[in-house]
Amino acid sequence: MTCSIAQAGMNEDRQIVVHEAVSPGDEACPRPHPRRLGWLGTTALAIGGSNQSLFLIAALFVGQGHIPGQGSAAILLLILGLLLGYAAAPGWTELVLMSPNRVGGIAAACTEAFRPYSPILSALTGVCYWWGWVPTCGITAILSATAIGQWCLPGVPVWSIACVLVLACTALNLCGIVWSARLAIPVAVAAATLAFISMLAPLLSGRMHWTQAVDFHLTSPFPGWFGSITSVMAGLYLVGFGAPAFETATCHVGETIDAKRNVPRAMLASALMAAVYFVLLPLVWLGTLGPDALGRDLGQVLGPTFAPVFGSFAKSAAIGFMMFNMLPAAMQAVSGASRALAQLSEDGLLPTILGWRSRTDAPWVAILLTAAFAILFLLIGDPIWLIAAANFTYLIGIGLPSVAVWLLRRDAPGAARPYRAPRGTIGLGVCAAIVWCCSALLGFEQFGLPTVVFGLLMALAGAGLYAMRMLEDRSRKGLGLQLGRSLHVKLTGAMLLVLAIDSVGYILAVASIPNLHGSLVVVLEDIFVAVAMLTVTVGIVLPGMVAHSANEVSAAAMRLASGTIRDLATAMNALGEGNLQAAHASIDIVPVVVASRDELGAMAESFNLLQHGVKQVAIGLNRACEGLRKARNDLFESKEVAVHEALHDALTGLPNRAFIIQRLERSLARQRDQGGSACGLLFIDLDGFKIVNDSLGHAAGDDLLMQVASRFRSLLLRKADRGAPDEDARNVLARLGGDEFIVLMGGIQSAADAVKVADRIQLALGTPFMIAGDCVHMSASIGVATSCGGSGSASDILRDADLAMYRAKSLGKSRVEVYNEFLLASVTTRMHLENDLRRALQGQEFLLHYQPIVALPTAEIVGFEALVRWQVPGGPLIFPGDFITVAEETGLIVPLGLWVMREACLTSLIWNQRFGQERKLGMSVNISPRQFAQHDLVPEIQRILIETGVDPATIKLEITESGTMGDPARAVHILSQLKLFGVQLSVDDFGTGYSSLSYLHRFPIDILKIDRSFVSGMVEDTDSRQVVKTVMALATGMGMQVVAEGIECQEQALQLTQMGCDFGQGYLFSKPLPEAEVVAMLSSRTATTMDCLEGQAA
Template structure:
């Protein structure tokens, strides 16, 4: 019951019908004003009622836009102004809401008295009217405390009856012909004195009084935050309430004037309206007239308790009224504000609701309904981009301002008719909100721990202007009382001047001091926050920067922009302070920028100390540190870790032939592939050159091999682009070593093991992986590497190579048609070394190109010797894909072919499918140039790699050599038979001849013949045999910059 839920929303439980029913407390207020207007203004009161309603209609679009901008609020248009006026002055927002509440409170008691009078007259003649009226107020208060649902149910019931009776009272006289239309449309204005000024004074007095009722259908905006589907239902309720007001302010007065006459309407309507019901209800007409007034007055009692009390509650939530006024019970009823509204209504009711209070409340209510139109205009001007769920049509905002000006003029020229003491009372009610706001300010200061009274600038200015107003009021009263009462026009003029001064006093005494003090307070609070926040942070950050503590050298720049929307010295002061804040923040940001740059430089240096600048991967030092940590932490039975290192195949040729820029792109491509393929937990490094390494948590040797294979496959499937748009293929040879703590091993031993395994992968042809032996025996081979290199250089310099020939047989007639020349190395002891022992090392150390040139020149010598014996002879020589494009090799071949003694097709160059061709387009151009000279090409090991069809498509092959892995078991394997048959069909469809390798028996030879293979090669056809004489070394000097080439044999 006693919870404050100021920051919570409201349950949305009512629709537009319920909201419209609640708002009828404003739509039907013409009923208790009609008699007073007819008595004071005559029958001209009717057009004045219509004019007042038209002014109200002019403001409706703006009001609707305003409340829909803050759809979670309650309390109506005046409460919503606290949001709109917040940038200007909280005092202005407080004034609007407080004036609105005062405008509704007397209505509660007055309508209760009117209802009670009718009830006493007919049902309870022995009970006092005030007691009955008090009981009605108490009853409606209890219903309000039960929540808006119960209030809505009661309001809908009462509205249904009152609206039905209003329609009957309007229609029956018209239908039965009881309306004297001449009388209904003849209007006379009663003047307080003669002359134009008297006409204006009387009309404005009437319009001023109408302003207390005509706009009151705005009560439909009091429950926006409690309305379901508010974007649709709230505008519907507002316009429906305005339509009902048209019935009460225009239709009914005109019909009643024509049917009953002005005298009857100036009396008690509960008895005077009987004839309007008589033709339909007969003897029940009096009762109908009575209940018509009772039910309509019930609305006027119900609305302030339900609507105006929510205005107080909302302002309290906004920090403009005492905290306790925002308290709501479990039914979401603002019970403190409701009880306060009921208590004030009962106090006025007991005092008889004197006309002075009604007239004074009229002033406050007009202030409250004029300010929202101003608020909408200010929001359109200064906040055009704010969300507006419902937007007023073009031009209607201006109409609202015109309406507000008209109400202000009616106040200025009409309020005096009620007496100067009413003006003073109205000003007192308007100023009462400032006292409540001061109370809330004191509460907030105490809650913040600030003690002692605080005479703010706003308090001083407002107090001074209140004193000035009191002195001016006393002087005007003395002056007016001394004027001859016969000079009514002069008295009215003096009273109008006093009203103007009083209204200016409100502006000067409340609004302007509030705006000035609000701006000054903003500057003061912003200065304090700047001193305690950004400036203090800036000082601490500078001190930390001086100590070299970059992590603490941080300032939190905060800007508390002062939003003053005036064009005076206060605004200039606020603008200057905002500019100063911007400069302070700029300094703080500059410090942060310098700190971040220093920190980034420090982090960059730390990063460069442990990472490769090109790829962003770890460098060797960091990799070795991590490996050392893992080796030391390894325990028996613990996790298995794989150390993997791989080297790019033929990378030196990429750098030499395509440039270092392309080489860098290849290295970055490899780094990206590693990041994509490997788990994020893996440590990846580039130890140097074209070597890469990573640490991999795995289950066993198979798991490590699978991941490493995935890396090599991904590398081979990717390619890097060079500047000329051609692609560079990437292949690598990898070594893997595993440790798990079960055997003692050092990090250096692991690195040696993985390095040896990587060289073994290179020696096996590259683009593969080798897993190091657990016993570390492979480390011994490292010591022999230099010996191998010395042997290769010696063979090139002193003739240590020789060629062996293996015959190739035609399957058509069984004759030997050609031979393949194979490379061998003769060691110092006379032993023959196969190329698989030394080619990988030659590739890695730049000797392959010279070896290939030696092989080619020796092959031409052998070919010429054979051609002298058999003109149809043909020889085949193995070349690596890396040799293709070698300008020295191309020059050698061109010179030999241009001698003219080699027939076309006699010299055949073989390229292995699994060889890594760095630049396929350049290779294709190279091969075509040699083909134009008469050289033929053969694709060796067809089917064993990934590039079969790519090479077939790109290079000018004449022969396809089927890989021996498909031939060895051809006689017994149906699968191999199908594969070879498919290869033959493909070759034949492309016009190529087929040669089968590794033919080891007659069965295989027979099957090959059946499948249509053209030629065969293998031990069954003939083993390799050395040539008759050892060839001499090629007399071409080795170049230190020679590109890599792969020679096969």
């Protein structure tokens, strides 16, 4: 049965075949048999097969009825029969242990071997085996009953005692195999003990004659070699009953404890006992009693073999010997043979009723059927023809298992085998099967045509029972009771028709032969038996193979169509619909296993190739779908990563601007639509971060940002936030980039709530940070904006917070400012100014005014400083103080400064060509810090100098002190390159910067311009006057000229002149003038200069 084989641990391929071969009616695995037998109990039950020689000896020596015996040569036939059993025994052990959960012995273990050829063959093997044991049960019961009657019940009919014995064995088996074993063990011990006494007593007492023991003569039915062969085969036909000495030990594998170890033990013990009963005892008895005595009732003649031990009780011992030895055979027939029927029923090969088991695990229907037939045969006297027919079926029942072992070795080499027979013994088992077949062929015919026909009918009973099971299964499934359309039935019926026609031909042939040609009749009878056996075999095997192959392919096709192919279609449709989850095809491909190597095998192989192709398509589809699913999952993951990266800062892992805008918009929508609480926004900018970044490096700057983010995160993760189900009520920390952070606060009532958090942030920043081993102190400018007003978008609130932050930074940094409407107005004004500046650059609305620079001692004009003005069309003139700061912040100062540079150079060229014959007029041009920071400053100035053609010596570039101190090393490099062009370099507003004196000696400076703040206060303020003196002394010491800015009165000019200042400029001399007025002034500069000098003298 499928479950039994699967539990036996067969390999995967074989399991597939087994599962497919299960009968449709087999709906569930039967319950396992309880294992209660040890090897001793199994051996005790099997001794009923070892002592089969006791009722064969008389038939072999003197014959039965009109059938002659083989004489003393029967001893050799017994030995030969035993050797055949020895040859088959290893293979049988391997066969039954491949299915360690089954019962019924070797005949019930052939199921899986024969399924690919014909399931009927399996049923036929088991039923033939059972038929062989049924008459044996009656014969051994009669022999045992005879001994009992002779011993203690002389007046009771033997048949009644025999019936009681059969019924007793039946009742005991119905109680369970354990009770049978409990009785079998003491009976077997008694039988074996008496057997050893009968064997050893004559040897030890010297009563055995060795010459007589080895004097063998063969009796032939007719002269010639063919007569001798016929006689031998007739003897072997009976000696086939030597096989029970071995196969009976395999009937209870599924009920044996540790079958892998105990069954081989029982087989070995049975083999040893078989040697005693089939070889040693017959030889001793022949040498002690002679051949004539062995042809009579052994219970009456074996007394002399027990006399040396039992004396006057020798005859009683002989009777007891027969009684104890015959009883186990009757028990074995009821217990072992019945289990073969039950097992085949559970395999789905015989009617279900035969497999019914009681609570004691006894197959009670099969046991009762066995007992009923045994009693029936017993009552009709177990005639010779019946025994001959049963022996014919038994030879089939023991020969086919050896063939099954060989088939399994060939067809399922990888199947699990707990016990593996030596390789040579498999061939020996097949040879034994061939010998049993030949003995059936040449020995069965001697019993006559009726017996042959009856034996064939008994053999075919298995096919009939199989057909009954098929009808039962069809009925259970509602398929009707007709089998006529089955190819198997049609072919089998045709073969049986051939057998019937052959039988008629045989009868006609035999009837036409004269009685004088006995050998010819025997030959014809042998041919008929051979043809009958061949017809039965071919009629079962060939249709079975064809039907099995067709059924296998049909079942596989149905399974393929309803399984993998259907799933493929469903998967393709699902794939077309984009449902990757449902786009999967199950791969339920079971190879078609056909044992034949002809057209049937080619058909199966072709279908297997088709299945393999479908399997590859399914595998490919599944792999493709799996790849698509993985790609989709990867895409989703990538999308999630991309979304996360798009909404989070890479350095700190904090949300970014996009995230904070989304969250802020959601909070505002909730406040607007549901009347939720307001939210607040803190815009945080770290003060002095650029200094840390530039001085300690970008890695240190990144470390500082991460530490700040971590500190902010710990500070803002309130306890309430950890369990708050509403995400909008939580604080969200984000980084906008650089050193700017955002805190979005939910659930606030007013700006004061946000200011409290801002103050906590300022307090947290008070603790220094350890960066690259240095202690770094940080502060922050924080702008606060809220949605308490209920209006404005997320961008508006972010803008408002940004404006408040810039307000805090402009008011001295490290402070918190709350947004108000005035901030927006100032920013709006600034934005408009920026836009107007851009338009002015494009519309050329800028112009230059020039303020003269004079030599203080003479008041002579020596040059001018170009100062930019903005003339709005139709509007007033705008001075630099109103737009230069915005130009610096927006970067517009760069193109504006280049325009100023070009215009000043062109003007300087023109004026010097017209007014510079006596002395060149200098032109001072301011270079803003933003311009000075440009990487292309030097080439741009060089290009302007070249394009304008101005004399570089007349150009003075004024650089602010603060513009050079940001990166002194770069400033030295830039100034040195500019100096190479021939221009003069001037430091504007000198004295207002920091650390200027420490770098001043490194700069190639020509002129120092004293800031107007010192000049304006030098008359009243002695400190300012002292600063001016110090600068004058420094410039003199370094060989530089000095220009004083912002001279507005004669006293300032006089003091500067007295201090040795070279040049000055200011409203005392002239305000910045348009180009036309400067030209007019230069035209009359001599008169103007003289007037100034006269005024100074006065």
